[in-house]
Amino acid sequence: MSLTCSEPLTYTLPGSPCGCVWPLQVKLRISIAIYKFFPSVSKLAKEIAASVLLNRNQVRIVGADATTQQLEKTTVLINLVPQGIKFDDTTALLIYKKFWQREILSDFSTFGSYEVLYVHYPGLPPSPPSNVYGIDVEPYPGHDNNVTIIKPLGVNVSRKQKEGSGGRMLIMIILSSLTAFVLFIGLAWLFLLKCGSSTLEPGHIPDAKMSSFSQRSGNLKS
Known part of the structure; x- marks a missing residue:
């Protein structure tokens, strides 16, 4: 009977009892185009394994995609597979720190600069964003104080300030x-005055026409 592991689970390492385990998931953005990346997949896995003190077969490159707005960059999804059922807390936290402290991928000639987008594993702190400039940093409760999470500026806006605004x-x-309503009323009033002044009353005949009509009537009588 075949075994199927649903994401985010993955298969155990070769030589281990058959089963599904939870990998430590990492997403990177490296500064090379995707067509240049594929020939270097094995080298990337080898460098990551050496950097985080894992065996080469524990590093699996499971996905790569060109960045939509930056075609010269590639987003890479990596699964780090534990040798047993799971990574112990110390190992997982060590790997987490190494990625966020940029202690991997020393070969910049091959992969260029890189960004860490996230490092996910049960029990780890939330992943901070890759760009931390202008953002407050606070210790993550319940973990080593050296591990931090990111809190965006401006989240402590008081309720009174919001209500005042x-x-x-x-x-x-x-x-x-109100201003728009007053302007509308004023324009309507001016329009009515203009129309009223140019409209003749019923039965009113101008004096010039009356004089001309009287003169013609007198001529006929004579």
Whole structure:
């Protein structure tokens, strides 16, 4: 009977009892085009294994894709497979630190610069973003204080400030609506005045026409 492992699980290492284990998942963005990356897949796996102190067969390159907006870069998905049922907490945390502290991929001539997008494994802290400039860093509770998570600036906006901003916005909307209404009424009033002044009353005949009509009537009588 064949065994099927559903993501994110993966197959155990060759020589281990047949089963499914949870891999430590890493996503990198390396600075080479995807067509240049494929010939270097084995070298990438070897470098990662040496950097995080794993055997070569524990590193599996499971996916690669060209970055949509940057075709000269490639996004790589990597599974690090434990030798037993799972990685112990110390090993998982050590691997986590090595990736985020940029202690892998020393061969920049092959892979160029790289970004760490995430490192996922049960029990690890959440992965911080690859760009940490301008972002506060706080210790992750329940783990080593050297491990950090990222908290974006501006998350501590007080409720009073939000309510004050909302009130000012409402007042501005009301004033704008009233101004538009007054302008509309004024324009409508001017339009009505203009139309009223140019409209003749029923039965009114201009004086010039009355004089001309009276003169013709007198001529006929004579």
